[in-house]
Amino acid sequence: MKKLALDDEILLKVEKPARYLGNEYNAVVKDPASVDIRFAMCFPDVYEIGMSYLGIQIIYDMLNRRDDVYCERLYSPWMDLDQIMRERNIPLFALESQDPIKNFDFLAITLQYEMCYTNVLQILDLSQIPLKASERTTEHPFVIGGGPCAYNPEPLADFFDIFYIGEGETVYYELMDCYKLWKKNGGNRRDFLMEAAKISGIYVPSLYEVSYKEDGTIDAFTPAAASVPEKVKKQVVTDLSNTYYPSNPVVPFIKVTQDRIVLEIQRGCIRGCRFCQAGNVYRPNRERNLEFLKKYAHDMLTSTGHEEISLSSLSSSDYSDLEALTTYLIEEFGQKQGVNISLPSLRIDAFSLDVMRQVQDVRKSSLTFAPEAGSQRMRDIINKGLTEDDIFGGAMQAFKGGWNRVKLYFMLGLPGETYDDIEGIAKLSNEIAALYYTIPKDERPGARVDVVSSTSFFVPKPFTPFQWVPQNTTEQFKDKQHFLSKKMKEQLNRKSMRYNWHDFDLTALEGFLARGDRRVGEVIYKAYKKGCMFDSWSEYFYYDRWTESMEEAGIDPAFYTGRERSLDEILPWDFIDAGVTKEFLWREYTQSKNEAVTPNCRMQCSGCGCRVYEGGVCFEGEN
Incomplete structure (x- = not known):
């Protein structure tokens, strides 16, 4: 031993x-010699x-x-x-x-x-x-x-x-x-x-x-x-159905954050949300075929003993064979073996709700919507591709399907945002709660609805159309959060609504690090020497140590977070070819200023540059 x-x-x-x-079970043992x-x-x-x-x-x-x-x-x-x-x-x-x-x-x-x-x-x-x-x-x-x-x-x-x-x-x-x-x-x-x-x-x-x-x-x-x-x-796997995937993943001894089998159904996303780094750098959208997923679901369940399968994707609803896959998983593992099937990142439509009703206890669960913004104008600016009718239609289907708890995710500090857009978050939350009470009492899944609205603060990231924009200051974030909190309390259905928000200082630091250059390394080094570790854990986050480190290094964080960059500025990450071209990202930035929507990749090619990888959605339907 x-x-x-x-x-x-x-x-x-x-x-x-x-x-x-x-x-742990399935851990690999070799002779190091x-x-x-x-x-x-x-x-x-x-x-x-x-x-x-x-x-x-x-x-x-x-x-x-x-x-x-x-x-x-x-x-x-x-x-x-x-x-x-x-x-x-x-x-x-x-x-x-x-x-x-x-x-x-x-x-x-x-x-x-x-x-x-x-x-x-x-x-x-x-x-x-x-x-x-x-x-x-x-x-x-x-x-x-x-x-x-x-x-x-x-x-x-x-x-x-x-x-x-x-x-x-x-x-x-x-x-x-x-x-x-x-x-x-x-x-x-x-x-x-x-x-x-x-x-x-x-x-x-x-x-x-x-x-x-x-x-x-x-x-x-x-x-x-x-x-x-x-x-x-950037290196990309063009054929996800003929590549490496673990049949025998390591099984932890203790409970971990995701104690389940993860079945990655696709990579990339067709949606083109302008704030989303993952949606850009993981392009093009590529799917794993149905037989591959069936095989690995079986192999991993057999080799681990897990009792849940989670489908992993940036937007699961866009997977072409989702209905066939979920039907197979439910019939083969859910009904026969009692395995739970988890489907995150779903758009809320009739099919999705039907699947979720089959795989989870509706009474114990909540449904998650991510409108991201409170007004249609802002959703168009960020290219969310979601209308008010989509949101209300999905919420009503959910309520009639047996759910009476809804989580809504929004962002504050998006480019072009006004206080009317922020108030729209409170109004939208209120209208979703009101929708519930239009259902006859004897048909409601519960006496009241619980609408939990959460806001994170927008951080501009590299390789997105918003990589050039200034980030809100901590003071601006605080002011917007306080304003929204006040508007939430003014709503007619406020007793059915709750509001949560992200940490201001953590967001400021994330923005500083996300678009930093080599000089920022000295700040990281000094902060570490002052005892900074586990910064994402609130009990160990000491923002004052970071600000001291910035001062000692002679670096003004506003240089990285608070100014708008020009198209001709050399960005610290410009030496990376991530598939999406700088011209495409700037074009999308311009589209956002015009409040114009770009169709998703299956509707129309937007010429982002990722056809060079010769795979995925870019070549669907071609011989």
């Missing part, structure tokens, strides 16, 4: 020690969050199919263990072998959310790996970053050797082969990075130079050598 990295005395002191034991490459896959948050992420399960399964690679997992130690490891100088370890990460060849960290950036430094620090890539030698692992936040990697450029731009199933094998050849031939760290940079989709920040103008904007972003590409092209 393997020796644990933590002894019993420590495990008895910390919360949920099973986070650190490894040896029998492989050529040790690869550590990390989610920089607590185990329960990271174990719910499908991306790591896919890469874990894919790399472990190779006999010469051993891929293991690690997550951020919670604050109690973090303190003990520092006091006792215990190096951070992988779950499978319990070996120190510093002895691995690669440490790959997925970047899902800007608020995890200080946890990246925690991982490096506890692993006893130099925080700055420039200070590492051939004795240290190569540190790779990937995931949605890698579409603007510049705030973290100082800390990573490599960024992987795009979907992980594409060039990881090529990178592993490149590493083996480098090890065989010998050479220094830069030699490998120079070779890695030649692989499509691989960005090596140390091989690029950035210069700035007097006004602080970027003057030039240039490769440091002729063999290094000027543009790094």
Whole structure:
């Protein structure tokens, strides 16, 4: 039996020690001495969050199919263990072998959310790996970053050797082969990075130079050598029905955020919401075929013992075979085995409601709508593709179908927003509640309706049509939230309505990090040194430490959040070719100012640039 990295005395002191034991069901066990490459896959948050992420399960399964690679997992130690490891100088370890990460060849960290950036430094620090890539030698692992936040990697450029731009199933094998050849031939760290940079989709920040103008904007972003590409092209899996997917996902010992099978039915989205980064960077929309999904649903249920299947997608309703798939899952697993079927990201229509009625207890559940904005004008500006008739029609169908709890999601601070649009959120919430009471009493699913409206604050993200716009200040967000709260209390059906909102300071920081350049890295470094970690957890978020770090680094956050950018400004992420062109994004930005709607991808091609990937919705109906 393997020796644990933590002894019993420590495990008895910390919360949920099973986070650190490894040896879960379906975890891969190899002899480390029998492989050529040790690869550590990390989610920089607590185990329960990271174990719910499908991306790591896919890469874990894919790399472990190779006999010469051993891929293991690690997550951020919670604050109690973090303190003990520092006091006792215990190096951070992988779950499978319990070996120190510093002895691995690669440490790959997925970047899902800007608020995890200080946890990246925690991982490096506890692993006893130099925080700055420039200070590492051939004795240290190569540190790779990937995931949605890698579409603007510049705030973290100082800390990573490599960024992987795009979907992980594409060039990881090529990178592993490149590493083996480098090890065989010998050479220094830069030699490998120079070779890695030649692989499509691989960005090596140390091989690029950035210069700035007097006004602080970027003057030039240039490769440091002729063999290094000027543009790094996003990697995409064009055929999702002939690629890697885990038949035997790792089953956690303890309850995690999503304790279920995740069946990814498609990638990308046809909708084109102008605020949505995922909808742009994951283009083109690509579907997995029905037989593939049936097979993996069966295999994963058999190999895990889970009692729920969740269909994963940005917009599940747009999956072409949704009716056939859900019918199969309900008949094969729901009715025969009592397996729950979860369908998030659905538009509320008759079919969706019928399916949900079959797979969940209506009396215990609530339905979620995401109008995003309170007025039709604002929904057109953001290209939501949702009319008031759609919203009211869906709500009435839900009420008649047995639901009396509805969650509504909106955003405050959208470009072009007025206080009339904000008041529209309160009015729309009230009208949905009023709709419920038009149903005869004896036909209602309950005595009263419960309408819960929640607002998040808009953060402009790279590779969206709104990447050029200024973000609202904290004061503006506060004022808008207070205004909406007051308007909610004025509504006739206020007793049937509740209102929740997001944190102001967290939003301000997210916006600062989302569109930052390399200079922002110094702020992240200083904030970490002041004790910032787990910033997405409210009990550990200290905004004052971040503002102090900004002042010490001589950086004004308003430069990154508070100004409108021009079309000719070089943006920190312009060196990435994400498929969607800058011309298309600017055109969509102009469309938003004209309050004009762009049809979805199935209705009409908008010429976004993603046809170059030669797959998915762009080629539907073509021979």
